[in-house]
Amino acid sequence: MAEDRLPLKGIRVADFTWFGAGPIFTQILAHYGAQVIRVESQTRLDGLRIAMPMPKDKPPTVNMSGYFNNFNANKLSVTINMGTEKGRELALRLIAKSDIVAENYTPGTLEKWGLGYERILQVKPDIIMVREPMQGLTGPHRDFAGFGAVITPLSGLSYLSGFPHRPPVGLGTNYTDYVVNPGHAVIATLAALRHRNRTGKGQLIEVAQLESSVNVVSVAILDYTANGRVQERQGNRLPYACPHGAYRCQGEDRWVAIAIFNDQQWEGFCRAVGEEWTQEERFATFLGRKAHEDELDRLIESWTSQREAGEVMELLQAHGVPAGVVQSAADVLDCDPHLKARGYYRYLDHPEAGRTAYDGSGFRLHSTPGGPTAPAPLLGQHTEYVCKEVLGLTDDEIADLMAEGVLQ
Amino acid sequence: MVAEEGPLSGVRVLDLAGPPGAYCGKLLADLGADVIKVEPPGGDAARRIPPFFHDDPHPEKSLYFFAFNTSKRSITLDITKADGRALFRRLAAKADVIIETFPPGYMDGLGLGYEALKVENPGLIYCSITGFGLWGPRAHWQASDLIAVAMSGMMYLAGFPEDPPNRPYGDQAYYCASIQSCTGILIALLHRDRTGEGQLVEVSMQEALSMNQETAMQFWDMRKELRTRTGEGRKLPTGEWFRVPGLGTYQCADGYVYLMVGIPGFGAPLATLIDWMAEEGMAEGLASPEWKEVFSQLDLRLIAQLLQGTDVSMATQWVPKFQYVDPIIERFIRTKTKNVLYEEGQRRGLLIAPVNTPKDVVENPQLNARSFFQEIEHPHLGTTIRYPGPPYRLGLTPARIWRRPPLIGEHNLQIYRDELGLSSEQVGALAAAGVI
Numbered sequence: 139m140a141e142d143r144l145p146l147k148g149i150r151v152a153d154f155t156w157f158g159a160g161p162i163f164t165q166i167l168a169h170y171g172a173q174v175i176r177v178e179s180q181t182r183l184d185g186l187r188i189a190m191p192m193p194k195d196k197p198p199t200v201n202m203s204g205y206f207n208n209f210n211a212n213k214l215s216v217t218i219n220m221g222t223e224k225g226r227e228l229a230l231r232l233i234a235k236s237d238i239v240a241e242n243y244t245p246g247t248l249e250k251w252g253l254g255y256e257r258i259l260q261v262k263p264d265i266i267m268v269r270e271p272m273q274g275l276t277g278p279h280r281d282f283a284g285f286g287a288v289i290t291p292l293s294g295l296s297y298l299s300g301f302p303h304r305p306p307v308g309l310g311t312n313y314t315d316y317v318v319n320p321g322h323a324v325i326a327t328l329a330a331l332r333h334r335n336r337t338g339k340g341q342l343i344e345v346a347q348l349e350s351s352v353n354v355v356s357v358a359i360l361d362y363t364a365n366g367r368v369q370e371r372q373g374n375r376l377p378y379a380c381p382h383g384a385y386r387c388q389g390e391d392r393w394v395a396i397a398i399f400n401d402q403q404w405e406g407f408c409r410a411v412g413e414e415w416t417q418e419e420r421f422a423t424f425l426g427r428k429a430h431e432d433e434l435d436r437l438i439e440s441w442t443s444q445r446e447a448g449e450v451m452e453l454l455q456a457h458g459v460p461a462g463v464v465q466s467a468a469d470v471l472d473c474d475p476h477l478k479a480r481g482y483y484r485y486l487d488h489p490e491a492g493r494t495a496y497d498g499s500g501f502r503l504h505s506t507p508g509g510p511t512a513p514a515p516l517l518g519q520h521t522e523y524v525c526k527e528v529l530g531l532t533d534d535e536i537a538d539l540m541a542e543g544v545l546q
Numbered sequence: 547m548v549a550e551e552g553p554l555s556g557v558r559v560l561d562l563a564g565p566p567g568a569y570c571g572k573l574l575a576d577l578g579a580d581v582i583k584v585e586p587p588g589g590d591a592a593r594r595i596p597p598f599f600h601d602d603p604h605p606e607k608s609l610y611f612f613a614f615n616t617s618k619r620s621i622t623l624d625i626t627k628a629d630g631r632a633l634f635r636r637l638a639a640k641a642d643v644i645i646e647t648f649p650p651g652y653m654d655g656l657g658l659g660y661e662a663l664k665v666e667n668p669g670l671i672y673c674s675i676t677g678f679g680l681w682g683p684r685a686h687w688q689a690s691d692l693i694a695v696a697m698s699g700m701m702y703l704a705g706f707p708e709d710p711p712n713r714p715y716g717d718q719a720y721y722c723a724s725i726q727s728c729t730g731i732l733i734a735l736l737h738r739d740r741t742g743e744g745q746l747v748e749v750s751m752q753e754a755l756s757m758n759q760e761t762a763m764q765f766w767d768m769r770k771e772l773r774t775r776t777g778e779g780r781k782l783p784t785g786e787w788f789r790v791p792g793l794g795t796y797q798c799a800d801g802y803v804y805l806m807v808g809i810p811g812f813g814a815p816l817a818t819l820i821d822w823m824a825e826e827g828m829a830e831g832l833a834s835p836e837w838k839e840v841f842s843q844l845d846l847r848l849i850a851q852l853l854q855g856t857d858v859s860m861a862t863q864w865v866p867k868f869q870y871v872d873p874i875i876e877r878f879i880r881t882k883t884k885n886v887l888y889e890e891g892q893r894r895g896l897l898i899a900p901v902n903t904p905k906d907v908v909e910n911p912q913l914n915a916r917s918f919f920q921e922i923e924h925p926h927l928g929t930t931i932r933y934p935g936p937p938y939r940l941g942l943t944p945a946r947i948w949r950r951p952p953l954i955g956e957h958n959l960q961i962y963r964d965e966l967g968l969s970s971e972q973v974g975a976l977a978a979a980g981v982i
Binding site for chain 1: 725906
C-alpha cells in the first residue's frame with residue numbers, strides 16, 4: 139500500500155490534545171494518512187510522556203513511555219512555548235495551514251492563548267475545530283476538573299459493572315478514554331470533513347466526554363426513563379443467557395468465559411462436557427437453568443477447574459459454544475495464534491524506547507489499509523521540519539526563535 | 547446558521563446488523579444518513595432482548611432495540627429466499643454502505659457478499675463485523691460480547707483479585723466494534739468520494755477492543771510485568787492489603803464516590819482534603835505539621851512504585867501509615883452525600899466524582915442544563931421516552947435523534963413501492979410469499 143494512497147493524505151491536523159482521549163482520536167487520523175502535528179512544550183508536558191511503562195534497563199526520558207507512544211504513532215511533534223506572544227502567533231500560523239484543529243484542555247485555555255474559535259475563523263474560515271472537554275463548553279459543571287478516571291463513575295458505568303456484593307470500583311482502567319471517546323470524536327470529525335468537502339464549510343465540534351460516555355450505558359438510561367427502574371450490578375450474568383460467566387481453570391488466575399444463549403449451544407456444551415449432571419432434568423430448559431444458575435455455575439467450575447483454560451475454550455468452540463479464555467496482556471501479545479496470524483500488533487523501532495509493540499488499527503480497510511507505521515515522535519523532534527516545510531520559516535528565523543525560547 | 551440536516555445526509559445505508567453492529571447504524575442515522583434496517587420477517591432478533599417498555603415482552607417494546615435503532619427506517623426481507631435475494635441486490639445497487647454481522651462467508655453463500663455486490667456497485671462500502679474478523683485460524687469461532695471482552699485482554703483487568711474477572715456492563719464489545727466500524731466506514735466514504743472506489747471494511751470485535759487494555763499490553767511488552775485486576779486496593783507480596791489514601795472508591799452517606807486525590811498534577815493535593823476534614827473537626831490529628839510533611843512526600847514516582855507493589859522495603863515503611871490514615875478519610879466521606887462531596891470537592895479543586903446510578907445520570911444538573919436528553923414520541927406506546935442525546939455536538943450540521951426507532955417493516959411500502967418502483971400487487975405478493 140503506497141502511503142500516498144491513504145484516504146486522509148493531504149489533511150493536516152494541528153493537534154493541541156494531551157493525555158488519552160484526545161491523542162488517540164488524532165492518532166486514528168494519522169493511521170490513515172493525515173499529517174498530525176502535536177503542538178507540545180517542555181514546560182507544559184503531556185503527563186503521559188512521563189507515565190509508566192518505560193523500558194526496564196534504561197534511565198527514564200520523556201520519549202519512552204509506552205503509554206504515550208501507543209497513542210501517538212505516525213505523528214509529528216513540535217515544541218512551542220505558548221507562554222510567549224511569538225509562540226502563540228506561530229501556533230495561529232500553523233492552524234491557518236491546517237484542516238482540523240483538535241484540543242482537550244480545560245475550557246478557556248485556548249481562549250487564554252488567543253486561539254478561540256472566533257479568532258481561528260479569521261485565519262482559517264473553513265476550519266474544523268474539535269474540542270473534547272470533560273463536561274462541555276457550557277453548563278454549571280463546565281469548569282469541573284477531571285480525567286478519564288472520573289468519567290467512568292460519572293457516566294454510570296462503574297455503578298453498573300461488577301458483582302453486586304462488591305463496591306462499584308469500575309473497570310480497572312480509564313475505559314472511555316481509549317475507544318469510546320476518541321472514537322466518537324473521530325466519527326464527528328470525519329462527518330464534518332465530508333460536509334466540508336461537499337460545501338466548503340467547516341464547523342465547531344464539541345465532544346463532551348461525559349455526554350459521549352453516557353451513550354454507552356443507554357439501555358440502563360432507557361430502563362430508568364421508561365420504566366423507572368434503576369439497574370443494579372449483575373456480575374457476569376445476563377438475564378437472557380445462561381450459563382454466562384467466567385469460570386476458574388487450572389493454573390494461577392486462569393479463567394474461561396462461556397456464554398450460552400440458546401438450546402443449541404447448550405446441547406453443544408453438554409456434548410463437549412459429557413458429564414452426567416449436564417443431563418439433569420432441571421438444566422434441560424432455559425428457565426430451569428436460570429432457576430438453578432448458582433448450582434449450574436458451581437458444577438461448571440468443578441469441571442473447568444480441572445482443565446486448562448485454552449483446552450476448555452478449544453473443546454467448547456469445536457462444539458459450537460461461545461467460549462474464550464480471559465486473556466491477559468501476555469496472552470494477547472505473545473500467545474494468541476489468531477491475533478498473530480492477523481498481525482494485529484505491530485512492532486516499531488523507536489530511537490529511545492527500542493523495538494516495542496503498538497496497537498494496530500481497530501478496523502481494517504481492505505483497499506487502503508492504515509495503522510501505525512512510524513513510532514511516536516520524540517518531544518520536539520519535528521520542530522525544525524514543521525517550521526520550515528509547513529510554516530515556511532527560514533533557517534535564521536528558526537534559530538532566532540530557538541534562541542528566544544519560543545521554540546524549545 | 548444551523549442546517550436542518552445532518553452531515554451525512556444523502557448517504558444510504560443498508561443495516562443488516564445484529565447487536566454487534568446496531569450502534570454503528572444508529573451513529574450513521576443520527577448523523578443524517580438514510581439508514582434502512584433490513585429485518586427478517588417477524589423482526590430483528592434484538593427486538594426480543596430485554597428490558598421491555600413496562601416489562602411487556604412485545605417485539606415493538608424492546609428498550610434494548612430502541613437504544614440502538616433511532617433515526618432508522620425499517621423494511622422486512624428474507625434474504626434466504628430467491629425473491630428476497632433479488633430484491634436485496636436491487637437495494638444494494640443503490641446503497642452507499644452495507645453493515646452486516648453474519649458469520650464469515652454467510653453472505654457470500656447467498657451470493658450477496660462484497661465480491662458479488664461490488665460488480666454492480668463498485669463504489670459500495672461493505673462493512674463486516676464479527677467476533678474475530680473474516681480470516682485467520684479462529685475466524686469461524688463463536689463470539690458474543692462476553693467472549694470478545696474476555697479474548698481482548700480488557701476483562702482481565704476488571705474486578706477484584708479474589709473474584710472472577712468482571713464483564714463491563716452493557717455490551718461494550720458491541721459499542722466498541724460499532725464505533726470502530728463507523729470510523730472505518732467514514733474513512734472509506736471519504737476515499738470513495740475522492741476516487742469512486744468502494745471497499746471492504748472488516749472489524750474483529752477482539753481487535754476493536756484491544757486499546758481498552760490501557761497500558762497492560764505495553765507493561766508486558768516493555769517490562770514483562772503483568773497488570774492484573776486490583777479491586778479496591780493493592781496487595782503486597784506479603785499478602786497484606788492496602789490502599790493509597792485518597793485513591794479509590796469510598797462509601798458515602800448515600801452511595802459511593804470515586805476519589806482521585808493526591809496524585810501530583812491531578813487536582814488539589816491530599817492536604818486539601820485533610821484541611822476540609824479539619825474544618826469539620828474530623829481530621830483526627832492528620833492536620834498536624836508532622837502528617838502534612840508525610841503527605842508532601844507522596845510524589846508521582848513514589849505512588850507509582852507503591853502501586854506496582856514490588857519494592858517491599860518501601861511498602862513496609864509506607865503501608866502502616868496508609869492503614870492508619872485511610873480509615874480516617876473513610877469516616878469523613880461516610881458523613882457526606884455524593885453531591886456534597888462532588889460539588890464542594892470541585893470547589894476545592896479535589897478530584898472527587900459521584901458513582902452515579904442511572905437515575906443520577908438522568909437527573910445530572912450539567913447534562914440537563916445542556917439539554918442533553920431528547921424526548922422522543924412513541925405514539926404506539928402513547929408516551930414519550932427520554933433518550934441520551936448524541937455523543938457529540940456539531941455546530942453546523944447537527945447530529946440528533948431524527949425519528950423514533952421504526953416498527954417492524956414500517957417502511958416496506960415506502961421503500962419497495964415508492965422508492966424501488968414495485969407495484970402494490972408485487973409488494974402484496976412478496977408479503978404473501980413470506981419474503982417481506
